[in-house]
Amino acid sequence: MSSRANMRPEVTGFHDARTSSVQYVVTDPASRQCAIIDPVLDYDEKSGSTATRSADAILEHVQAHGLKVAWILDTHPHADHFSAAGYLKGMTGAPTAIGGRVVEVQRLWQEIYDLPDSFRTDGSQWDRLFEDGDRFPIGDLDVRVMHSPGHTLCSVTYVVADAAFIHDTLFMPDSGTARTDFPGGDAAQLWQSIQTILALPADTRLFTGHDYEPGGRPLAFQSSIEEQKRGNAHLQMCDEVAFVDMRAARDRMLPMPRLILHALQVNICGGRLPERDEKGRRFLRIPLDALGTPPWA
Known part of the structure; x- marks a missing residue:
């Protein structure tokens, strides 16, 4: 059986500057099969326009490197961008x-949006x-799923x-940890999820879902277990x-997040946009005063 070192996946990150999101292509170097994560x-939101530029850049990478998409994966229903999972499934046929626990998130947001039965x-x-544990x-890479709730009910690693x-x-360590005030979030669960992640083998590379480039530093989205233990801004002496x-x-x-009410209705549908009406139009549903009175910005 191949050693852990010999099974090191290739990881390519794609940064979406508009939402500070990082999308990933993780590739088995032997079979050239890959998974797309969080596209x-x-x-x-100003014009209501949608486009597939970010997802198409991933598809160009896949084609240029002779890859076959085996999976399209989301870690959770995102509050700050639309998922391109539905679009990429249509383009690649990948599952x-x-x-x-996304079903619990769906039930939460069905009530918030007053969606029909x-x-x-x-x-x-x-x-x-x-x-958890699936x-x-x-390709030849084995993937293990860890349930990592806290930021959302259904987050997985x-x-x-x-x-x-x-x-x-x-x-990244200079940016700390995720917020837990979205519907279904829980700070104690996030703490436990973080401890489970930090108990992974010491040589594990950690790839985060966002980077906000604090202080104008260069983009970074990979860290180590030791870097997080030693330097994460929210874990020191905690x-x-x-x-x-x-x-x-x-x-x-x-x-x-400025897109939370826009995005969740798309993302609890697997990244599918609302169905068109008889005139070919699509509409989002924005509930007013549904999330309490958070600070304005």
Whole structure:
């Protein structure tokens, strides 16, 4: 059986500057099969325009490097961008997947959006729903799924040999950790999820879902277990109680992401845009005063 070192996946990150999101292509170097993780469907809230530039750049990379897409994966339903999973499935035929507790997120947001009873809250918008400990292949690479709640109810981490895609649990060390004030978020659960991630083997490469380039530093989205333990801004001298208190105080000061009400109705549908009406138009549904009174920005 191949050693861990010999099964090191190739990882390519694609940064979407509009949303500070990082999309990934993770590739098995032997079979040239790959998975696309957290792809972005471009959306301009000022004009209501959608585009596929970000997803098409990923497809160009796939074609240029002779790759075959085996999976299209989301780590959670994103609050700051539309998922391009539906578009990429149509372009590649690859199956889509997300964490199984997305059904609870669907039920939460069905109520917030007052969606009709015909809206399916069974996760059937994806081809597979993963539970904690599930495994699946990308070519010859073995992938393990870790349930990592806290930022959302259904967040998962994908561990691919020595690479872990940790979504919005940990950012780069100078940016700390994810907020937990979205519907279904929980700071104590996030603390436990972070401890599980930091218990991975010491040589694990950690790939985060966003980078905000604080202080104007260059883009960065890969860190190590040791770098996070030693330098994460929100974990220093923290126990669980202190962390939960810190997150609660910090989250009270954060405005909601500008696209949260736009994005969730798309992302709880597997990245599918609303159906067209009889005139060929699509409409988003924006509930007013549904998220309390967070700070404005």
